[in-house]
Amino acid sequence: MEIKLNNLTKVFQSKKQEETIAVNNLDITIPSGKLIGLLGPSGCGKSTTLYMISGLLKPTAGSIFFGDDDVTTVPPEERGIGLVFQNYALYPHMTVQQNIMFPLENLKVPKEEAIKQAQDIADLVGIGNLMNRKPVQLSGGQQQRVAIARALVKKPRVLLLDEPLSNLDARLRLQTREEIKRIQRETGITTIFVTHDQEEAMSISDEIVLMKEGIAQQKGAPQEVYDVPTNLFVAKFLGTPPINIFDGEIKGGILYVGDADLGKSKLKDQEVVVGIRPEGFKVVEDSSFQAHVEFVETIGRDTTLIIKDPHTDEKRTFRAIVDADEQIKPGDNIKLSVKPHKLFLFDKKTGEVLK
Ligand code: ADP
Ligand code: MG
Numbered sequence: 001m002e003i004k005l006n007n008l009t010k011v012f013q014s015k016k017q018e019e020t021i022a023v024n025n026l027d028i029t030i031p032s033g034k035l036i037g038l039l040g041p042s043g044c045g046k047s048t049t050l051y052m053i054s055g056l057l058k059p060t061a062g063s064i065f066f067g068d069d070d071v072t073t074v075p076p077e078e079r080g081i082g083l084v085f086q087n088y089a090l091y092p093h094m095t096v097q098q099n100i101m102f103p104l105e106n107l108k109v110p111k112e113e114a115i116k117q118a119q120d121i122a123d124l125v126g127i128g129n130l131m132n133r134k135p136v137q138l139s140g141g142q143q144q145r146v147a148i149a150r151a152l153v154k155k156p157r158v159l160l161l162d163e164p165l166s167n168l169d170a171r172l173r174l175q176t177r178e179e180i181k182r183i184q185r186e187t188g189i190t191t192i193f194v195t196h197d198q199e200e201a202m203s204i205s206d207e208i209v210l211m212k213e214g215i216a217q218q219k220g221a222p223q224e225v226y227d228v229p230t231n232l233f234v235a236k237f238l239g240t241p242p243i244n245i246f247d248g249e250i251k252g253g254i255l256y257v258g259d260a261d262l263g264k265s266k267l268k269d270q271e272v273v274v275g276i277r278p279e280g281f282k283v284v285e286d287s288s289f290q291a292h293v294e295f296v297e298t299i300g301r302d303t304t305l306i307i308k309d310p311h312t313d314e315k316r317t318f319r320a321i322v323d324a325d326e327q328i329k330p331g332d333n334i335k336l337s338v339k340p341h342k343l344f345l346f347d348k349k350t351g352e353v354l355k
Helices: 046-054 096-106 111-125 140-152 170-187 198-204 222-227 232-237
Strands: 003-013 019-030 035-039 061-066 081-084 158-162 190-195 207-212 215-220 244-251 254-257 260-264 270-276 281-284 290-299 302-308 317-323 333-338 343-347
Touching (some): 019 215, 035 046, 035 170, 035 198, 046 081, 046 158, 046 190, 081 140, 096 111, 111 140, 190 198, 198 222, 215 232, 232 270, 254 270, 281 317
Parallel strands (some): 158 190
Antiparallel strands (some): 003 019, 003 061, 207 215, 254 260, 290 302, 302 317
């Protein structure tokens, strides 16, 4: 089921007549059968967007289509959605089986049929052997799977997940996110996964939508958005370790960071913000980009160099990821070149990428 948001807007009005534009003219199409990561910092409007799609919140303006159906004013229970929240919200006095069957009872599905459907869906999410337990007897990851099973048992057209992994510890979070990806693939259900965690969104989404202050900044396959960010916010939000930012200047067709010459530029002379991904550096024999290595962290094949930035007055450092074979030690003075496709220039005022 394709989901289309047309100029979707939500303005909250406080008692003091203050307005918060939580979602601002969101205009996106979510392709059928895909998992979309709705990503952005806390307060950027992710949950508000999800609740408008679910019908729990009424948009201030704009419309929502599920396929050809305009569902903008359709009540939540008639939209065919499954919702999962951060806190699992299971009924504590009910068993796993009763929790999963609960939505079917409301639909008056005959008991025997409901038991079978609950078992099928529990097997799918990997908790089929826990049907007689109560929620307190389950781990956080298992409880969240019960919540997902309960959302799926009605065979919704759309699955909406609001930070479903935030309450889990790091290991369970990794495991459960892979499970969600598998369940989504197997069911083919159009899914919107809300998270503030870029790594989580990047790892499981077919596409991400990155939001800031209610406005969608960029939409695309995770790698594509990482490789071709449209602005400084997007470039900074994606990637661990994050992109390195320098003050730069284009003078006479050459890009400089401090007195280091980073090569030709076709742009007009101006001050720019320079972003270089940590993996965009290469240690070379000769370059005017000289650097002093403060710390070295080696994990597997990659070495992260923490480098004193010699090109600004601040006592700041930046990170370069290079091959462990380079055998660089703390205290070394090195010379760096930059891979062109890992270097981005941004407008100093607007933050828009310059090409
Ligand atoms: P996110 O889920 O991305 O953290 P939200 O969608 O919850 O962000 O909130 C977006 C903005 O709308 C925030 O500034 C938040 O304070 C505001 N907001 C959310 N819900 C309400 C509400 N019921 N009343 C007033 N403001 C709200
Ligand atoms: Mg939220």
